[in-house]
Amino acid sequence: xxxxxxxxxxxxLVARTEHLFxxxxxxxxxxxxxxxxxxxxxxxxxxxxxxRNSGARRVRxxxxxxxxxxxxxxxxxxxxxxxxxRVRIAATALPxxxxxxxxxxxxxxxxxxxxxxxxTVTTAPAVVGGVYALFEAVWEHATDLxxxxxxxxxLLDTESRTVLRALGSGATDxxxxxxxxxxxxxxxxxxxxxxxxxxxxxxxxxxVRAGELGLHG
Amino acid sequence: xxxxxxxxxxxxLVARTEHLFxxxxxxxxxxxxxxxxxxxxxxxxxxxxxxRNSGARRVRxxxxxxxxxxxxxxxxxxxxxxxxxRVRIAATALPxxxxxxxxxxxxxxxxxxxxxxxxTVTTAPAVVGGVYALFEAVWEHATDLxxxxxxxxxLLDTESRTVLRALGSGATDxxxxxxxxxxxxxxxxxxxxxxxxxxxxxxxxxxVRAGELGLHG
DNA sequence: GAGCCCGTGGCAGCTTGCTGCCAGCGGACA
DNA sequence: TGTCCGCTGGCAGCAAGCTGCCACGGGCTC
Numbered sequence: 328x329x330x331x332x333x334x335x336x337x338x339x340l341v342a343r344t345e346h347l348f349x350x351x352x353x354x355x356x357x358x359x360x361x362x363x364x365x366x367x368x369x370x371x372x373x374x375x376x377x378x379r380n381s382g383a384r385r386v387r388x389x390x391x392x393x394x395x396x397x398x399x400x401x402x403x404x405x406x407x408x409x410x411x412x413r414v415r416i417a418a419t420a421l422p423x424x425x426x427x428x429x430x431x432x433x434x435x436x437x438x439x440x441x442x443x444x445x446x447t448v449t450t451a452p453a454v455v456g457g458v459y460a461l462f463e464a465v466w467e468h469a470t471d472l473x474x475x476x477x478x479x480x481x482l483l484d485t486e487s488r489t490v491l492r493a494l495g496s497g498a499t500d501x502x503x504x505x506x507x508x509x510x511x512x513x514x515x516x517x518x519x520x521x522x523x524x525x526x527x528x529x530x531x532x533x534x535v536r537a538g539e540l541g542l543h544g
Numbered sequence: 545x546x547x548x549x550x551x552x553x554x555x556x557l558v559a560r561t562e563h564l565f566x567x568x569x570x571x572x573x574x575x576x577x578x579x580x581x582x583x584x585x586x587x588x589x590x591x592x593x594x595x596r597n598s599g600a601r602r603v604r605x606x607x608x609x610x611x612x613x614x615x616x617x618x619x620x621x622x623x624x625x626x627x628x629x630r631v632r633i634a635a636t637a638l639p640x641x642x643x644x645x646x647x648x649x650x651x652x653x654x655x656x657x658x659x660x661x662x663x664t665v666t667t668a669p670a671v672v673g674g675v676y677a678l679f680e681a682v683w684e685h686a687t688d689l690x691x692x693x694x695x696x697x698x699l700l701d702t703e704s705r706t707v708l709r710a711l712g713s714g715a716t717d718x719x720x721x722x723x724x725x726x727x728x729x730x731x732x733x734x735x736x737x738x739x740x741x742x743x744x745x746x747x748x749x750x751x752v753r754a755g756e757l758g759l760h761g
Numbered sequence: 762g763a764g765c766c767c768g769t770g771g772c773a774g775c776t777t778g779c780t781g782c783c784a785g786c787g788g789a790c791a
Numbered sequence: 792t793g794t795c796c797g798c799t800g801g802c803a804g805c806a807a808g809c810t811g812c813c814a815c816g817g818g819c820t821c
Contacts, residue, residue, distance in 0.1 A: 331548040333668055358678070419681035423674035437670035447670040451550055453654035454664050454671060457640035461575070461678035464636035468685040495752050496684055497745030500778065510800045515779065528714030530778085534751020535712050717808065727770045732809065747808085 330451040336443030344434060344448060351428050356462055358389040358425040386412035389466055391421045392492045393507045404472055415469035418492050420506040427459050490517045491537055494530070547668040553660030561651060561665060568645050573679055575606040575642040603629035606683055608638045621689055632686035632743065644676050688743030707734045708754055711747070
């Protein structure tokens with residue numbers, strides 16, 4: 328019996344995992360970077376359809392900090408939430424799509440590559456369990472969608488809070504900019520604006536102010 | 545080429561992963577429940593020995609919330625920290641041991657079982673990357689060992705708090721150093737130490753942490 | 762006194778952060 | 792269509808921050 332399979336390309340993935348999505352019984356958890364992954368070919372919609380038909384009782388979806396900045400992704404999150412899924416935003420980027428179904432198998436996505444993205448599907452209990460436990464730990468500290476979006480809106484818009492999060496994560500500007508999908512220049516521009524709004528003269532000071540205002544994203 | 549191998553029992557694990565531990569080049573990250581795992585047969589000591597000899601530059605070890613309660617584990621954590629490893633305590637339990645070496649391969653432990661614990665060793669990039677990203681996210685929100693243990697009492701000495709004040713005032717290093725009557729070099733040294741104690745990766749983050757801890761000087 | 766330890770501070774080289782300037786792009790408007 | 796406007800992102804140059812290295816000096820033991 329093979330415990331682990333590696334798949335290259337989205338087409339192949341859809342073909343090979345179709346039955347997995349419709350087999351969801353109890354729980355479906357998913358960590359996603361953004362919407363773009365496997366949005367190609369309506370794969371996502373097909374998956375959704377199957378999810379809806381299946382008896383998945385608990386659906387949890389975790390996004391990276393960049394996700395709420397994107398309009399389409401935000402809409403998608405609302406839609407999910409409306410269907411009873413629990414949606415949260417993590418402070419740290421999640422560049423690798425990760426799905427765990429019923430704690431029985433896991434689907435992990437690699438990075439984009441010329442020959443098509445690489446996916447690994449596994450049923451190895453140690454891997455599934457380990458990934459699940461880590462997911463749980465991240466989930467625990469992630470912010471609920473509702474809280475994230477409605478929290479302290481007056482002062483800062485969504486994007487600013489996203490930047491704030493990135494800053495709080497301790498990433499360098501370069502990393503943060505990449506994670507948020509903007510150029511280094513723009514990211515720094517955002518940071519500068521933020522410092523100005525907070526009336527801070529240094530990043531450290533901005534950190535303190537942000538903390539005082541309870542703005543952790 | 546096999547990307548993934550499942551191993552049953554600690555003896556087998558030690559035999560099969562020996563070469564992996566000694567091959568660490570850049571980074572070694574590990575999420576552990578407690579000390580007891582593979583403590584049997586001195587496996588851990590052997591691994592440590594190899595780690596020490598290898599050129600691992602960055603070692604990070606993440607424990608579950610239960611770990612610091614145990615005397616022996618605590619001692620072990622100190623020892624690790626003393627050797628330059630970064631140790632943090634997560635808020636959520638991590639029942640599955642997880643190791644990622646150089647972002648090249650991952651070792652994941654399953655649950656205890658009569659026939660011996662089951663381990664999976666994999667080099668599949670998607671799995672390694674996904675696990676690493678999750679680890680990173682958990683790490684981000686975990687508490688530094690030093691902070692965790694010394695929490696309330698005089699966390700920072702007078703000088704550190706003075707530095708903190710200077711930082712919070714928004715002054716540049718040069719100004720701050722002059723005001724505090726110390727050289728620029730020393731001031732920066734103090735700042736670096738401070739960041740380390742706070743477990744912060746950037747000044748901004750340190751600001752947030754400082755605020756959280758109510759340390760405004 | 763000699764030798765040792767430890768904290769300091771200068772220096773140098775590098776990384777990171779900051780910002781003005783300008784080109785490009787897309788939407789709004791006449 | 793052309794023009795204007797606002798936002799973006801590349802570039803370049805500078806400022807600030809970071810850290811390894813080493814030399815100096817004070818306090819310590821032997």
